[in-house]
Amino acid sequence: METYTIRPICAGIFGAAEKSNFSYQKDAGTKLAAPILMYLVQGRDTCMLVDTGCCGEAWAAQYHHPLTQTPEMEPVRALRDLGVEPEEVTVIVNTHLHWDHCFNNHRFPNARIYVQRREVEFALAPVPTQYTYYESPQLGMTPPWAKAMDRLEVVDGDFRLQEGIDLLFAPGHTPGFQCVRIQTEDGPYLIASDCVGLIENWEENLTHGLPTPSGIHVDLREYYDTIRRLLPLADAAHILPGHDARALEHSVYPPR
Numbered sequence: 001m002e003t004y005t006i007r008p009i010c011a012g013i014f015g016a017a018e019k020s021n022f023s024y025q026k027d028a029g030t031k032l033a034a035p036i037l038m039y040l041v042q043g044r045d046t047c048m049l050v051d052t053g054c055c056g057e058a059w060a061a062q063y064h065h066p067l068t069q070t071p072e073m074e075p076v077r078a079l080r081d082l083g084v085e086p087e088e089v090t091v092i093v094n095t096h097l098h099w100d101h102c103f104n105n106h107r108f109p110n111a112r113i114y115v116q117r118r119e120v121e122f123a124l125a126p127v128p129t130q131y132t133y134y135e136s137p138q139l140g141m142t143p144p145w146a147k148a149m150d151r152l153e154v155v156d157g158d159f160r161l162q163e164g165i166d167l168l169f170a171p172g173h174t175p176g177f178q179c180v181r182i183q184t185e186d187g188p189y190l191i192a193s194d195c196v197g198l199i200e201n202w203e204e205n206l207t208h209g210l211p212t213p214s215g216i217h218v219d220l221r222e223y224y225d226t227i228r229r230l231l232p233l234a235d236a237a238h239i240l241p242g243h244d245a246r247a248l249e250h251s252v253y254p255p256r
């Protein structure tokens with residue numbers, strides 16, 4: 001069976017992020033350093049990104065939350081440091097279209113970009129509390145993903161991308177959210193991104209026995225349907241989160 005390696009990339013750090021944004025109403029007032037994560041997936045003939053990271057410091061300070069981005073964290077530079085030129089990336093999967101997950105789609109000119117139909121529809125007309133997350137047209141902004149709209153591959157629900165790589169429809173954090181299951185030599189990994197913002201939401205910081213959702217979501221009932229569906233998959237897999245520094249404990253997964 002085809003297997004892959006996964007490299008976490010820190011594209012920036014929210015220095016003082018509100019923890020309850022990641023863990024529904026838990027530890028309100030607690031601040032934490034939250035990396036903005038994207039993942040490089042490589043196989044024999046595969047060079048794929050799961051999410052493309054965030055903007056730079058000035059744009060973030062103006063429109064979002066202040067973040068730190070050293071030169072080494074800038075996504076194209078970070079990939080070059082791993083030996084990958086932007087032109088070599090042939091597939092991008094966006095877990096969702098919040099700005100900190102799709103900001104650099106257009107910088108990978110040869111990539112087909114996989115996103116859920118429901119996510120595209122919602123990104124064009126989100127609920128007002130999420131306008132800024134999408135840099136939506138209602139604010140007079142051009143959503144970052146629209147710069148590479150001609151390369152979108154719009155999918156509906158679960159989708160087998162190729163042997164060993166599956167997109168799993170996982171609405172909740174956003175209406176068209178998707179996780180990515182990757183087969184490795186050490187079994188499956190689940191790139192859960194913002195569905196599991198912090199690992200502790202899934203492991204110890206439970207709510208009545210079930211994992212705790214993100215504080216940012218559009219539909220909690222759908223979110224819990226997703227959690228129940230993912231639980232057996234996640235138990236059998238290693239989870240890679242959206243904004244947890246624990247993802248950076250290893251430079252490559254499976255660890256060598």
Ligand SMILES: [Zn+2]
Pocket residue numbers: 096098173194
């Ligand atoms: Zn998000």
